[in-house]
Amino acid sequence: MYECKIAEKLVELRTSKGVTQEDVAQSLSISNKTISKWENGASTPDLSMLVELAKYYDVTTDTLLGLSEDKKQSTKEEIRSLFAGLDRRESVLKAFEAVQSVIPALYGTVSQTDGIEGVFPPEKARYCRSHISAHDFFEFVVNSENVNIAVMMLGNKANFAWMNDQSKQKKIVKIFKFLSNEEALSVLYFIHSTSCSESFTADYIAKNTGVTEERVAGILDEFCSVGNCYGVTAHLAEGDVKVYECFGDGIVLSMISLAFERTCGSRSYEYNFNGRCKMIGGK
Numbered sequence: 001m002y003e004c005k006i007a008e009k010l011v012e013l014r015t016s017k018g019v020t021q022e023d024v025a026q027s028l029s030i031s032n033k034t035i036s037k038w039e040n041g042a043s044t045p046d047l048s049m050l051v052e053l054a055k056y057y058d059v060t061t062d063t064l065l066g067l068s069e070d071k072k073q074s075t076k077e078e079i080r081s082l083f084a085g086l087d088r089r090e091s092v093l094k095a096f097e098a099v100q101s102v103i104p105a106l107y108g109t110v111s112q113t114d115g116i117e118g119v120f121p122p123e124k125a126r127y128c129r130s131h132i133s134a135h136d137f138f139e140f141v142v143n144s145e146n147v148n149i150a151v152m153m154l155g156n157k158a159n160f161a162w163m164n165d166q167s168k169q170k171k172i173v174k175i176f177k178f179l180s181n182e183e184a185l186s187v188l189y190f191i192h193s194t195s196c197s198e199s200f201t202a203d204y205i206a207k208n209t210g211v212t213e214e215r216v217a218g219i220l221d222e223f224c225s226v227g228n229c230y231g232v233t234a235h236l237a238e239g240d241v242k243v244y245e246c247f248g249d250g251i252v253l254s255m256i257s258l259a260f261e262r263t264c265g266s267r268s269y270e271y272n273f274n275g276r277c278k279m280i281g282g283k
Helices: 002-017 021-028 032-040 047-057 075-083 088-107 166-179 182-191 202-209 213-226 250-264
Strands: 129-134 137-143 148-154 230-236 239-245 269-274
Touching: 002 032, 002 047, 021 032, 021 047, 075 088, 088 137, 088 148, 137 250, 148 250, 166 182, 166 213, 166 250, 182 202, 182 213, 182 250, 202 213, 213 230, 213 239
Parallel strands: 129 269
Antiparallel strands: 129 137, 137 148, 230 239
16 A cells, blocks of 8 residues: 555656656666656655655655645745745845746746747736835736736846946937837837748838838847847849848837836736835935
8 A cells, every 4th residue: 555655646746747757767867667666566766765756856755655745835825935934135035036947947847849829827807017116126017918027126236326327328228219219119019020020121021010111221220239130131133132130039028018018007006015116326
C-alpha cells in the first residue's frame, strides 16, 4: 500500500508538471528505467532520492509519501505567502524579484512551438484598474477591453537625476516628439497589426494607412532611430528601394498604452492606494 501511494503520487506529479520520465531522469541524473520502476511500484526511491524528488516537484516529502496533501493555492494566496513575515524594505524588494522571475518561470515551462493565439485576462464586471503609489514603490495595473498592462517602478540610486541632464533630455524628448504625431500613430498601428508583414516598404505602408509615401518614409526613418525598426537599401534592377523590418516594439506600445489609459481610460479601481509618489523630489 505504501509503495503504491508513492508510485501513484509520482505519476500524478510528473503528469501535472507536464514532463516525461526521460525529463525527470535527466534532471536527477538517473536512468529512465529507475523512474519507470518507481512509478509502477516495482521499487521505491531511497531517502536521499525522496528529498531530490520533493525538490524537483516542489512539494514536501510528506506529500510524496502520501502523509499529507498539498492543497492548490490561488495566485493571491501563493503571493501572500511569499511576503509573510517580511518588513517593508524586504517586501518591496521581494515584489521586484517576483516580477523578474515571471518570464524565466513561464518560458521554462511553455513550449515555444505552441500555437500562437490571443491571450486576454478575464475582465471583471466593474473594475479594470489598480493603483499603488508610495515614495519608493509604484504599481499600476489595467485590465480592460482596450488595455491589458502591468507596470511596476521602484526608486533608483540616481534619484532620477538623469531627467535634469540636458544630453539625456534631448534623447527622451526625441521619442516623445515622434509619438506626438497622429500620422506616426497610424503608421505604428498598422506596423504592429497582424495584417502587416515583418518586412515592408514605405509604399506598402502608405497604401494601407492613407498617409503619403513621402511622409511614411520620414516616419519609418524616425522610428528606426528611436525604436526596434531597421532599414536597408535593396539594389534592384528597376532602382534602389529601401526595405524596413520590424517585429514590433513592446516598449513603444507600452508607452502608447499608458498614454491612452491616462487620457482615455476609465477611472475604475479594484484597489487604490494613492499615497506619495514623490520619487524625484531632489536632494
